[in-house]
Amino acid sequence: MVGFVGDRLGRLGRFAWSGWSGLAAVALLAAVWQAGHEAYGDFILPSPMATALAAIGLLAAPENWTLLLVTMRRALSGFFLAGILGALLGVIAGYAPAVMRLSRPLLTVALGVPPIAWIVLTMIWFGASDATVAATILVSATPVVFVAGAEGVMTRDRGLDAMAEVFGAGPIRRFLSVGLRQVCAHLLPALALALGTSFKVAVMAELLANAGGVGGALARTRAMLDITGALAWVMLSVVALVVGEYGLVRPVRAELERWREAAQPWGVKR
Amino acid sequence: MTALTLTGVGHAFFGRTVLSRVSLSIRRGEVVALVGPSGCGKSTLAHIAAGLISAREGRVANHYRRHAMVFQDPRLLPWRGAAGNIAYPLELSGMSRRERDLRVRQSARMVQLEGQDLDKFPVELSGGMRQRVAIARAMAIEPDFVFFDEPFTALDVALKRRMQDLVIAAARHNRFAALFITHDLMEAIRVAHRILVMHHKGQGLVGERIVDGEPGNRDDASIFASMQAFLRSDIAFAHVHDVDERRRT
Numbered sequence A: 001m002v003g004f005v006g007d008r009l010g011r012l013g014r015f016a017w018s019g020w021s022g023l024a025a026v027a028l029l030a031a032v033w034q035a036g037h038e039a040y041g042d043f044i045l046p047s048p049m050a051t052a053l054a055a056i057g058l059l060a061a062p063e064n065w066t067l068l069l070v071t072m073r074r075a076l077s078g079f080f081l082a083g084i085l086g087a088l089l090g091v092i093a094g095y096a097p098a099v100m101r102l103s104r105p106l107l108t109v110a111l112g113v114p115p116i117a118w119i120v121l122t123m124i125w126f127g128a129s130d131a132t133v134a135a136t137i138l139v140s141a142t143p144v145v146f147v148a149g150a151e152g153v154m155t156r157d158r159g160l161d162a163m164a165e166v167f168g169a170g171p172i173r174r175f176l177s178v179g180l181r182q183v184c185a186h187l188l189p190a191l192a193l194a195l196g197t198s199f200k201v202a203v204m205a206e207l208l209a210n211a212g213g214v215g216g217a218l219a220r221t222r223a224m225l226d227i228t229g230a231l232a233w234v235m236l237s238v239v240a241l242v243v244g245e246y247g248l249v250r251p252v253r254a255e256l257e258r259w260r261e262a263a264q265p266w267g268v269k270r
Numbered sequence B: 001m002t003a004l005t006l007t008g009v010g011h012a013f014f015g016r017t018v019l020s021r022v023s024l025s026i027r028r029g030e031v032v033a034l035v036g037p038s039g040c041g042k043s044t045l046a047h048i049a050a051g052l053i054s055a056r057e058g059r060v061a062n063h064y065r066r067h068a069m070v071f072q073d074p075r076l077l078p079w080r081g082a083a084g085n086i087a088y089p090l091e092l093s094g095m096s097r098r099e100r101d102l103r104v105r106q107s108a109r110m111v112q113l114e115g116q117d118l119d120k121f122p123v124e125l126s127g128g129m130r131q132r133v134a135i136a137r138a139m140a141i142e143p144d145f146v147f148f149d150e151p152f153t154a155l156d157v158a159l160k161r162r163m164q165d166l167v168i169a170a171a172r173h174n175r176f177a178a179l180f181i182t183h184d185l186m187e188a189i190r191v192a193h194r195i196l197v198m199h200h201k202g203q204g205l206v207g208e209r210i211v212d213g214e215p216g217n218r219d220d221a222s223i224f225a226s227m228q229a230f231l232r233s234d235i236a237f238a239h240v241h242d243v244d245e246r247r248r249t
């Protein structure tokens, strides 16, 4: 138990330490941004400092928190829906070649239609509501997860399956104890991608459907030519996405990939 | 008392026959080595006998309680430590955690895995250690029948010997019967009571020899002498060391 907690704390510490490189990257971005600001002036590109202050100013107002939370709620519910549906169908397709062959063309179609077209369609179907945003996220994020799930099943180590079968594991037991872990290795990067897509699509759908949230706020700043405000909202939604990713996807991934870390030679821990 | 009987077993992959008319029977507590050139269908036969593939023809009858298998590659779960891998079949059989820990330690000790190594992931173990974990995993469930599918082919000579001794000792101690597949005749003579030779295209068994004495009591000189005698007196054995089956078409 002590070892278990200690190991996690150690990894958390290493992760926090790697935060320095993240900070350096942010500083670099800020420097380039500042240079752009000095070249083009306040109207085109407000300074990073002014933007950060504006963002903090936005957070001071409780109604802005509600806007952020609305977007986050929509993005996350769409993400969960897409994640569960995509993973489920992907795993089924991975095990059943017939389903896979059927879904390939459908997938191509689904991926070929741009998200913006889906927004128009779902707006007509559902109006300016949560359902519009959720449905748009669903169609744009599910295919990625689906493909990863199917890939995970199809590229699994069949030798391990045979091993489990020899020792008396039935099909379900085999999937839970052997297949699932291998599927997850494929699924998690796809889920991180899907989470990003969910946030982007949520904001876009809100903006176009005028459905409130961060997208609605962006539409308002655009109408008022409030560049600083627009950038501040962008900053806030990026922060929300980062919080979502590091709070949700990364911990699960770190837990599942402990053995991969063990495989890395000393000194190359990333 | 027989532990395993195969009668007229045959199999085909995608219409290509790789195995036909194989019959054999293994008594309780008997270690039988199955030798034959590469690609003659030994693994396929073991997989059929273990129920991983269903045979296209023939019958498989087993009278043992439970079997285990040591594969050619260790086939460890990469996300579990050595101890977790040894415990895996025990978990499948629904054993309590306390009893499991005990069994894992017992069977790890048998293959000389030390306490610290038990926490390591397979990627952190050497090839020989991984194979030892695989053997410990098979032994942990106390099987009364074990399939060994060329378990030591990838190991160097010294390690191979140690592993063979380990199997001999385990077979004695736990009194399991085994089908030991190999294409190394020396290895077969060291570990087995009886040796079967498979036709180079899987068309039945073409030779059978009972090895004098008990496994573990044979010295190197007598093993070498037996091998020479087998190779001289039985043409079936002469083909065993032909590695490339395509040369003989």
Ligand SMILES: Nc1ncnc2c1ncn2[C@@H]1O[C@H](COP(=O)(O)OP(=O)(O)OP(=O)(O)O)[C@@H](O)[C@H]1O
Pocket: B013, B014, B018, B036, B037, B038, B039, B040, B041, B042, B043, B044, B045, B150, B183
């Ligand atoms: N899953 C499979 N699909 C198609 N053909 C297969 C399959 N497994 C084995 N074979 C074929 O069956 C034949 C026998 O294979 P098998 O693995 O049983 O040989 P083996 O005697 O174990 O060889 P080795 O000593 O090299 O392990 C080979 O010609 C191989 O190409």
Ligand SMILES: [Mg+2]
Pocket: B042, B043, B044, B149, B150
């Ligand atoms: Mg083989």
